Amino acid sequence: MGLEYTKSKKIALSTILLLAAVTVVEVIIALLGKGYIIEGFHMPWWLMGLLMIGLSIFKAVKIIFEFMHMSYEVPQFAKSVLLPTGLLIWAVIAFMWEGSDWKSRRNLIQDKNKDIEKVEMKNEQTGQLIREIKSEDRH
Amino acid sequence: MASEIVTHDTDHDVDHHHDDHHHEEMTPQWEGGKPLFRASYGKLMMWYFLLSDAFTFAGFLIAYGALRFSMPSWPVPDFVFRLFPFAGDTVLPLIFVTFMTFVLLFSSYTMVRAVQEGHRENKNGVAVWMFLTIIGGAAFLGCQAWEWATLIGKEHMSVTKNPFGTHTESGAYLDANGNPSDDVFEPGASYLMHHLDHHAHAAEHGDDHGDDHHGAGHTDYEIGKDYKDATIDERGLIHRKYIVTSGEDEGMIKTEMYGPKAFGALFFFITGFHGFHVLSGVVFLIIIFVNVLSGLYVERKNGYEMVEKIGLYWHFVDLVWVFVFLVFYLL
Numbered sequence: 177m178g179l180e181y182t183k184s185k186k187i188a189l190s191t192i193l194l195l196a197a198v199t200v201v202e203v204i205i206a207l208l209g210k211g212y213i214i215e216g217f218h219m220p221w222w223l224m225g226l227l228m229i230g231l232s233i234f235k236a237v238k239i240i241f242e243f244m245h246m247s248y249e250v251p252q253f254a255k256s257v258l259l260p261t262g263l264l265i266w267a268v269i270a271f272m273w274e275g276s277d278w279k280s281r282r283n284l285i286q287d288k289n290k291d292i293e294k295v296e297m298k299n300e301q302t303g304q305l306i307r308e309i310k311s312e313d314r315h
Numbered sequence: 316m317a318s319e320i321v322t323h324d325t326d327h328d329v330d331h332h333h334d335d336h337h338h339e340e341m342t343p344q345w346e347g348g349k350p351l352f353r354a355s356y357g358k359l360m361m362w363y364f365l366l367s368d369a370f371t372f373a374g375f376l377i378a379y380g381a382l383r384f385s386m387p388s389w390p391v392p393d394f395v396f397r398l399f400p401f402a403g404d405t406v407l408p409l410i411f412v413t414f415m416t417f418v419l420l421f422s423s424y425t426m427v428r429a430v431q432e433g434h435r436e437n438k439n440g441v442a443v444w445m446f447l448t449i450i451g452g453a454a455f456l457g458c459q460a461w462e463w464a465t466l467i468g469k470e471h472m473s474v475t476k477n478p479f480g481t482h483t484e485s486g487a488y489l490d491a492n493g494n495p496s497d498d499v500f501e502p503g504a505s506y507l508m509h510h511l512d513h514h515a516h517a518a519e520h521g522d523d524h525g526d527d528h529h530g531a532g533h534t535d536y537e538i539g540k541d542y543k544d545a546t547i548d549e550r551g552l553i554h555r556k557y558i559v560t561s562g563e564d565e566g567m568i569k570t571e572m573y574g575p576k577a578f579g580a581l582f583f584f585i586t587g588f589h590g591f592h593v594l595s596g597v598v599f600l601i602i603i604f605v606n607v608l609s610g611l612y613v614e615r616k617n618g619y620e621m622v623e624k625i626g627l628y629w630h631f632v633d634l635v636w637v638f639v640f641l642v643f644y645l646l
Contacts (some may be wrong), residue, residue, distance in 0.1 A: 279386065
């Protein structure tokens with residue numbers, strides 16, 4: 177819409193080639209970071225995550241603005257769709273954060289429970305039997 | 316609407332005099348005649364439908380993200396998705412899903428071309444590019460069918476059981492006599508518990524699976540029995556035994572456990588929901604393709620707007636895949 181046929185044809189082709197190239201880069205980052213390409217080479221997880229999330233959002237923007245023609249729509253309309261979408265992407269990322277916090281809290285509680293167990297074993301000096309039951313429980 | 320209000324006025328001039336007076340005083344906000352946001356009703360509503368669909372997918376991805384990052388370990392994607400059709404057990408991490416992504420991306424490109432041909436009312440151009448899009452969508456579904464079939468049939472993943480696990484300690488697998496073998500692993504190493512049938516099959520053909528070959532000496536395991544080097548569960552999966560060689564549990568003998576069970580449910584529901592979108596997209600593409608061929612949209616003279624609307628939907632499916640690809644296969 178709004179663009180002349182040959183020009184929009186060119187934009188579509190360059191967009192798809194860009195998307196394909198970004199996808200290849202993402203996969204290379206994933207394999208490189210996990211040591212598949214260079215033996216023994218690893219990337220820190222946060223760097224990989226940041227790069228791949230950034231590149232994926234870039235792909236999403238290209239698809240929305242070029243393939244779905246959002247950049248040729250009325251600005252108010254674009255905002256009414258993009259604002260909620262942006263909030264959704266933020267929510268997905270925020271809940272990954274939230275999940276990792278659940279994990280660290282669970283670990284914290286487990287560590288504290290271990291300390292409690294040790295204290296109990298010191299206090300009750302009845303010996304072997306209790307200690308065995310408790311250590312079996314822990315598997 | 317306007318003519319209805321007029322008849323309303325004349326019919327009830329006495330009873331509703333006060334209401335009618337109110338009507339006259341109102342200044343109209345929007346009188347119709349020109350489309351809101353300069354886009355057609357159909358296109359606007361397709362966009363808002365897609366936005367609501369994005370909420371559903373975001374809900375799924377939020378569940379996935381929160382659960383995955385709350386687990387002590389998670390199946391490593393480049394280990395889980397390492398097979399390629401007709402390549403046997405060759406390890407090709409992520410190559411097949413990358414291929415699937417390309418298939419969907421290029422079907423998005425052919426869709427754009429169909430919409431562009433529609434804008435200049437070129438019926439044959441629309442038909443050709445739509446046909447290619449349908450082929451792309453069907454190819455993607457085929458790839459997904461293979462991926463699911465491999466996970467379910469060959470690797471015994473289910474909605475509640477996940478045979479892909481990750482070691483959190485270093486250790487050595489036990490041999491048939493219960494002694495530590497040369498088969499050692501480091502923390503973070505992935506394993507897949509093999510099924511009895513595959514194990515016997517592999518042994519018959521002298522086929523060694525490479526690094527992840529599971530179940531060492533025996534070929535005559537039986538369901539539900541315990542051996543010195545492994546335990547066989549009621550589903551016939553081989554849980555190998557190992558001795559821990561680091562950390563506070565050093566020297567203990569442990570048995571391989573199932574991986575986080577949320578993996579199977581999340582994987583099948585999210586990729587299934589996306590695949591269902593692709594499937595319904597292909598169905599709608601076929602319907603509109605037939606309409607294009609019949610010349611229905613030539614008569615409408617609106618630049619093949621229906622093709623543009625299904626195009627929006629098709630790009631959205633591709634857009635969702637960008638994020639499914641990110642969270643399931645890349646991260």
